[in-house]
Amino acid sequence: MTAELDNRRKELFDQNIRAWNGEQVFKTAAKLDSSLKKNSTFIKKVKSITHESCKSILKDIETLSIEKYLYEVVSSLTEALVKVNKNDDVVAAIEIISALHQRFAALFSPVLLVNLLTAVANPPRGQEEDEKEVAARVSRQRNVLKLIMEFYLVGVFSNLKMCNKDIIPDEILLKFGKSASEPIIIVVIKDLLNFQLKLGNSLVIVQSYLKRFQHVIYQDDNELLLFEVRNVLRQIFTIYTNATYETLVALKKKVHQISERNKKASIRTGRILEEIQTELDSTTKLFDKFKAAAEYLSPVVGIPLPKQLEENDEAEEDQENSNSVVEVVKVKSMNEDELNGIWEDIKERNFYTIIPSLGELIETHPQANEDSSNSSRDGERIQDFLNKLDNINSYDLDQLVVEFNNLNLNNKATKNRIMKFFMETSSINSLRYYTRFLKINEVNLSDLIAELITYLDKGFRSQLYQNKLNFKNILFFVEMIKFKMIPTHVIFHKIRNLTINITSTNNIDILSVFYEHVGRFLLYDEDYKDLMREMIDLLKEKLKQSNLKINDKLAINNLLVIVEPPATKVKALQEKPQLSPKLQFIQRLIRVELDASSKLLVIRLLRKIPIKQDDECCATLLDCFAHPEFLNYDNIPALATVLESYCEKFKKIVVYTVDTTIENIVRGLELNDYRMNRVRMSHVKFIAEMYNHKVINFKLVNDLLYRILCFGHPNNQPLPNNWEVDIDLPDNYFRIQLCCFLLTNLRSIFMDTDPPSRRKAPSRAVEMKKRNDVNKELLGVFITFLQYYIFCKERPLPVELEFKLNDLFTKFRSIPTVKRYETIQEIGQRLLELIQAKKEAESYLENNDEGLNGEEETNDYDEEEEDYDDDEDEDDDDEEEDEDDDDDDDDDEDDDDDDDDDDEDEDISSSEEIEDEESDAENESTTESERIRLENDKKFMDDLDKEYQRIMIESYSSTPSAIGKTAVNARSKLSMPLPRQVLAENRSSSSFGAESQENKVSFGLLTRKGKKTDVKQLHLPSDNQFAELVLKEKEHQRQDRQRIMNLVSNMQD
Structure with a gap:
C-alpha cells in the first residue's frame, strides 16, 4: 500500500508541477455547466470529503465551471480538510485538491495554503484554553499537518512565496514572513513543535506525523523529498526528542517528590489531601504521556532512552542487596x-x-x-x-x-x-x-x-x-x-x-x-x-x-x-553461581537423575565429559561427589558406584572425594550441631558404600571409627563421665549411632577370595585369607573399644540405641573376636590382651598398602554395559594383575607365618580352620559374596597346603648365618618370615624359650613339616639394629600395658 501511494504521489507531483508551469493537465468537459444550482450543490458537497464521495466530486470538477465560486469552494474545502483523519479519506483529499490545482493552479492553491496555515496556527501566547479547546486544537493541527505534508509531496504547495501578500493575514505574515522561501512543511513543523513543549500537547501531533511519513524522512532511498529537506526534518526531530527526554526526566523527579510529599502528609494527617493528590494525578498523567511518546520516538529517531529513568530503581535494588542479611543461627525449613x-x-x-x-x-x-x-x-x-x-x-x-x-x-x-x-x-x-x-x-x-x-x-x-x-x-x-x-x-x-x-x-x-x-x-x-x-x-x-x-x-x-x-x-551470599548448561547437566545427572536403575546410563554419560581438558567440569564433578547429602538417601550407593568407575583412570577424583568426605565427618565432630545430623549420617553412609565398592580398604574405615569415638578427648582417650569435653558430653550418643550406622552398612569385612581364573597364584588367596583374619582382629578390637566407650556414657542408653547395638552384634556374631561384655573391668582386661594384636594387624596393613582391589577384574557395571572399556584396558589390567601376583608371593613369604599366642591354635590344620569358618558362616546371615568365598576356599585347599609346605621347607633349610644376614637387610628381601615376639624372660609355658646370653638375644622360630612343628633357635648380637628395635618395642608394650592397668584400677576405685 505504501509503495503504491508513493508511486501515485510521484505521478501527481509531475502533473502538479506542469500545472504550475501553465500547462493544461486536467481534462475538462467540452462545455462546462455554469448553473447556480449545480455549483451550489458542489460547494455543499466538498464540505465533507470522504473516500466514497471522491469520484462524485472529481466528476463535478470535470463538468462544472466553478471559477465564479472558487473562494466559496476553498472555504468549504478548508472546513472539510480539518476533519479528514482516516487514511482513505486523506488519499481522496489528495486527489481532489490535485484536480482543483491542475485546473485552476495559481487561482486556487495559494488561497488554500493561507486557509490551512490559519487553521494550523497556534493561539497567541498567554491566551487561556480549557481542556476541550486544547483537545479540538490539537486534533485540528494533527490533521492539517499531515495534509500540508501530503500537498507538499505532490507539488501543490512549495513555500510561502507562492502566495500574494495581499491574501496573507497579518499574523501569518508576521510569523512566517522571514522564512517565506523555506519549504512550507519545515516552517509549519517548527512552529508546532516549539509551542508549549512541556505541556505535551505536541506529542500526539509528532507521533501521528511520523507514523505516516517515517519512511519518507528516514529512508535514504526514498526520493519524495530532497536531501536538504530530509536532513533538516531529521535534525528537527532529533532536537525535539532530546527535549522530550529532558522533560521526561524532570517529570519523573517531580512525580517522586510529590509522591513523597503526599505520603508524608497522608501519614501525618491520616487522610489524603486533595490538592496534593490532584497535583500528583495530573503530573503522573503527564509523565505517562511523555514516557509513551519517548518510547515511540527512541527507535524511530535512533536515540536511546535516558538512563536516569532507571537509576532510582537500580539504586534501591543495590541498597536492598547491600543491607540484606541471612540468619546463620537458624536452619530454614524447606518452605x-x-x-x-x-x-x-x-x-x-x-x-x-x-x-x-x-x-x-x-x-x-x-x-x-x-x-x-x-x-x-x-x-x-x-x-x-x-x-x-x-x-x-x-x-x-x-x-x-x-x-x-x-x-x-x-x-x-x-x-x-x-x-x-x-x-x-x-x-x-x-x-x-x-x-x-x-x-x-x-x-x-x-x-x-x-x-x-x-x-x-x-x-x-x-x-x-x-x-x-x-x-x-x-x-x-x-x-x-x-x-x-x-x-x-x-x-x-x-x-x-x-x-x-x-x-x-x-x-x-x-x-x-x-x-x-x-x-x-x-x-x-x-x-x-x-x-x-x-x-x-x-x-x-x-x-x-x-x-x-x-x-x-x-x-x-x-x-x-x-x-x-x-x-x-x-x-548475604544469596546469589547462586551461574552455571553453564553443561555444568547444570552434570549436577542434575548426579543429584537428581542418579539412582540404582540409571547408574549405568549416568556412568556412560559422564564418560563423555572431557574431565582432563575442562577444569570447570572436573570441579563440578568433584563438588557432586564431595556432597552426598544433596542426594536422595537411597541413591548414595549408586553415587559410590559412579565414583568406583573413576578409580583406575582418575585417581585424583577418588582421592579428593575420600579426603573431603573424611574432612566433613571430622568437621561435623567439631561443630557437634544436631541440625547437621542428617548430613553427617549421609557422609558416613557414603564412606560405607565406598568400602562396599572397594574404593577404600578396611584399614581406613577402622581408623575413621576410632577417630569418630576419640576426637576431641584429651590424648584421644575417652573417660567415663567426662563433662569437660563440650563436643562429646556423656549424654550425647550420636557418635555411637554413627559407628553403628557405618558398620551395619558394610556388606562384609572379608575380602573376595574368588580368583578370576585358576591360573592365579595360590599366594593371592593366601594373602586375602590373611587380610580377612587381620580385619577380624581389627573389628574385634574396635567392638571391644566401642563397648568401653559406651560405658563412658550416661546410663541407661536410649532404647533406639540399644536396638542398633543389638543389630550390630547380630550382624557380626559369627566373628569369634566380636563378643559382648557386661562390665567395664572385663572390657579393660580384654583391651590389654588385644592391644598387641591390634598393633600387629595395623603394622601388617601398613606394610601391605597395595590392596588386592586393584587386581579385581572389571566391575559389575562393566559386565552389564557393552563396550564400556576397550581391549587395551583389559590387557593392561591383566599385566598389572600378574605383576601384583609376584609381589603378593613375596609378601606371603614375609608375613604368612605370623605366630599366635595359643599353642592349640597352632595344631589346628588348615582344613579344620576352613571347616570352622564355614560353620560360622552358616550361622551368620552371610551375603552372597561370602558364600562364594567359602566355596572357593575349599577348591583351593590343596594348593594352599602345597604352598605352606614349600614355605616351611625353605624356612627350615635356611642357616643361622643367613638369618642374621637377612635381618639387617630390607624386609622385602627376606626369604623367610621374621619372628614377631621376643621373649626376654624365661617362661615355662612358652614353647619358644627365648633368652639373652653372652650379649646375644635369642629368638625362637617356629617351623612346621606336615603336621609336626619344631622350634629353631636364632641368636643375634644385642647391639644389632633389628634386635634393638624389637627390644625397644617390647618395652613400649610393657609401659602401655601398665598404664592401662592403672587406669582400670582407678575406675574400680
Missing part, C-alpha cells in the same frame, strides 16, 4: 524461603493471599443454590445467614459466601444488619473468617467495607486518648491489614501516632498488638516494607530519648525483637 518470614506455614499464607472469585465459588458449590429459598421472608433468611456466620468455625466459609450471594439481598438494610453483627460480635477467633468473607465480597460490599473501616478508625482514635482498650476492634483492624483492605496512609498514620506518643496511656499495648500480629507482614511485604522500615527507625530513635522509663525501654526493645528477631548477621 521458609517461600513464606518470607511472614506466615507460619503455607496453609496460613494461602488463607490470606489466595482469594477465590465469586464465580469460582459458585461453580465449586452448586448445591448451595438449593438451600437459598428455604425461608420465605427476607428477614428470616438474613437472620439464618447471620447465625451461620456466627458459627463460622464449623461451617465452610466458601459455601457460606455462595449462600449469601444467592440470597440476592444486597440492599442497604441487609448491609446494616451485617454491619451491626460485626460491631456486636465478641468472637475474636472468628475475625479472620469475617475478614476473608468481606475480601471475597469486596466488589459487592464495598460500601459496607468502607463503613466498617471508618468505624474501626474512629474507635481506634478514641482508644489513643482513653484509658480503655477494645482488643476486638484492634484485631479486626489488623486482620483487614493482612488482607490489604486498609489504605496504606491509614495504617501508618496509626503506627506513627502510637510511636510518637508511645508513653501515653495504652499506646505501648496497642502497638504491641500491631507488631505481634502484623509487624513482620508489614516489614516484608513489597507494598509496605519501605514505610514500615521508617516506622522501625522512628521507634529506634524514640528508644534513645532520655526521658523514657525503664519499663518503656524494655517494652520498645520487646517490640523490636518481635519484628526483627536477633540473629547473627553476615553479608
Whole structure:
C-alpha cells in the first residue's frame, strides 16, 4: 500500500508541477455547466470529503465551471480538510485538491495554503484554553499537518512565496514572513513543535506525523523529498526528542517528590489531601504521556532512552542487596524461603493471599443454590445467614459466601444488619473468617467495607486518648491489614501516632498488638516494607530519648525483637553461581537423575565429559561427589558406584572425594550441631558404600571409627563421665549411632577370595585369607573399644540405641573376636590382651598398602554395559594383575607365618580352620559374596597346603648365618618370615624359650613339616639394629600395658 501511494504521489507531483508551469493537465468537459444550482450543490458537497464521495466530486470538477465560486469552494474545502483523519479519506483529499490545482493552479492553491496555515496556527501566547479547546486544537493541527505534508509531496504547495501578500493575514505574515522561501512543511513543523513543549500537547501531533511519513524522512532511498529537506526534518526531530527526554526526566523527579510529599502528609494527617493528590494525578498523567511518546520516538529517531529513568530503581535494588542479611543461627525449613518470614506455614499464607472469585465459588458449590429459598421472608433468611456466620468455625466459609450471594439481598438494610453483627460480635477467633468473607465480597460490599473501616478508625482514635482498650476492634483492624483492605496512609498514620506518643496511656499495648500480629507482614511485604522500615527507625530513635522509663525501654526493645528477631548477621551470599548448561547437566545427572536403575546410563554419560581438558567440569564433578547429602538417601550407593568407575583412570577424583568426605565427618565432630545430623549420617553412609565398592580398604574405615569415638578427648582417650569435653558430653550418643550406622552398612569385612581364573597364584588367596583374619582382629578390637566407650556414657542408653547395638552384634556374631561384655573391668582386661594384636594387624596393613582391589577384574557395571572399556584396558589390567601376583608371593613369604599366642591354635590344620569358618558362616546371615568365598576356599585347599609346605621347607633349610644376614637387610628381601615376639624372660609355658646370653638375644622360630612343628633357635648380637628395635618395642608394650592397668584400677576405685 505504501509503495503504491508513493508511486501515485510521484505521478501527481509531475502533473502538479506542469500545472504550475501553465500547462493544461486536467481534462475538462467540452462545455462546462455554469448553473447556480449545480455549483451550489458542489460547494455543499466538498464540505465533507470522504473516500466514497471522491469520484462524485472529481466528476463535478470535470463538468462544472466553478471559477465564479472558487473562494466559496476553498472555504468549504478548508472546513472539510480539518476533519479528514482516516487514511482513505486523506488519499481522496489528495486527489481532489490535485484536480482543483491542475485546473485552476495559481487561482486556487495559494488561497488554500493561507486557509490551512490559519487553521494550523497556534493561539497567541498567554491566551487561556480549557481542556476541550486544547483537545479540538490539537486534533485540528494533527490533521492539517499531515495534509500540508501530503500537498507538499505532490507539488501543490512549495513555500510561502507562492502566495500574494495581499491574501496573507497579518499574523501569518508576521510569523512566517522571514522564512517565506523555506519549504512550507519545515516552517509549519517548527512552529508546532516549539509551542508549549512541556505541556505535551505536541506529542500526539509528532507521533501521528511520523507514523505516516517515517519512511519518507528516514529512508535514504526514498526520493519524495530532497536531501536538504530530509536532513533538516531529521535534525528537527532529533532536537525535539532530546527535549522530550529532558522533560521526561524532570517529570519523573517531580512525580517522586510529590509522591513523597503526599505520603508524608497522608501519614501525618491520616487522610489524603486533595490538592496534593490532584497535583500528583495530573503530573503522573503527564509523565505517562511523555514516557509513551519517548518510547515511540527512541527507535524511530535512533536515540536511546535516558538512563536516569532507571537509576532510582537500580539504586534501591543495590541498597536492598547491600543491607540484606541471612540468619546463620537458624536452619530454614524447606518452605521458609517461600513464606518470607511472614506466615507460619503455607496453609496460613494461602488463607490470606489466595482469594477465590465469586464465580469460582459458585461453580465449586452448586448445591448451595438449593438451600437459598428455604425461608420465605427476607428477614428470616438474613437472620439464618447471620447465625451461620456466627458459627463460622464449623461451617465452610466458601459455601457460606455462595449462600449469601444467592440470597440476592444486597440492599442497604441487609448491609446494616451485617454491619451491626460485626460491631456486636465478641468472637475474636472468628475475625479472620469475617475478614476473608468481606475480601471475597469486596466488589459487592464495598460500601459496607468502607463503613466498617471508618468505624474501626474512629474507635481506634478514641482508644489513643482513653484509658480503655477494645482488643476486638484492634484485631479486626489488623486482620483487614493482612488482607490489604486498609489504605496504606491509614495504617501508618496509626503506627506513627502510637510511636510518637508511645508513653501515653495504652499506646505501648496497642502497638504491641500491631507488631505481634502484623509487624513482620508489614516489614516484608513489597507494598509496605519501605514505610514500615521508617516506622522501625522512628521507634529506634524514640528508644534513645532520655526521658523514657525503664519499663518503656524494655517494652520498645520487646517490640523490636518481635519484628526483627536477633540473629547473627553476615553479608548475604544469596546469589547462586551461574552455571553453564553443561555444568547444570552434570549436577542434575548426579543429584537428581542418579539412582540404582540409571547408574549405568549416568556412568556412560559422564564418560563423555572431557574431565582432563575442562577444569570447570572436573570441579563440578568433584563438588557432586564431595556432597552426598544433596542426594536422595537411597541413591548414595549408586553415587559410590559412579565414583568406583573413576578409580583406575582418575585417581585424583577418588582421592579428593575420600579426603573431603573424611574432612566433613571430622568437621561435623567439631561443630557437634544436631541440625547437621542428617548430613553427617549421609557422609558416613557414603564412606560405607565406598568400602562396599572397594574404593577404600578396611584399614581406613577402622581408623575413621576410632577417630569418630576419640576426637576431641584429651590424648584421644575417652573417660567415663567426662563433662569437660563440650563436643562429646556423656549424654550425647550420636557418635555411637554413627559407628553403628557405618558398620551395619558394610556388606562384609572379608575380602573376595574368588580368583578370576585358576591360573592365579595360590599366594593371592593366601594373602586375602590373611587380610580377612587381620580385619577380624581389627573389628574385634574396635567392638571391644566401642563397648568401653559406651560405658563412658550416661546410663541407661536410649532404647533406639540399644536396638542398633543389638543389630550390630547380630550382624557380626559369627566373628569369634566380636563378643559382648557386661562390665567395664572385663572390657579393660580384654583391651590389654588385644592391644598387641591390634598393633600387629595395623603394622601388617601398613606394610601391605597395595590392596588386592586393584587386581579385581572389571566391575559389575562393566559386565552389564557393552563396550564400556576397550581391549587395551583389559590387557593392561591383566599385566598389572600378574605383576601384583609376584609381589603378593613375596609378601606371603614375609608375613604368612605370623605366630599366635595359643599353642592349640597352632595344631589346628588348615582344613579344620576352613571347616570352622564355614560353620560360622552358616550361622551368620552371610551375603552372597561370602558364600562364594567359602566355596572357593575349599577348591583351593590343596594348593594352599602345597604352598605352606614349600614355605616351611625353605624356612627350615635356611642357616643361622643367613638369618642374621637377612635381618639387617630390607624386609622385602627376606626369604623367610621374621619372628614377631621376643621373649626376654624365661617362661615355662612358652614353647619358644627365648633368652639373652653372652650379649646375644635369642629368638625362637617356629617351623612346621606336615603336621609336626619344631622350634629353631636364632641368636643375634644385642647391639644389632633389628634386635634393638624389637627390644625397644617390647618395652613400649610393657609401659602401655601398665598404664592401662592403672587406669582400670582407678575406675574400680
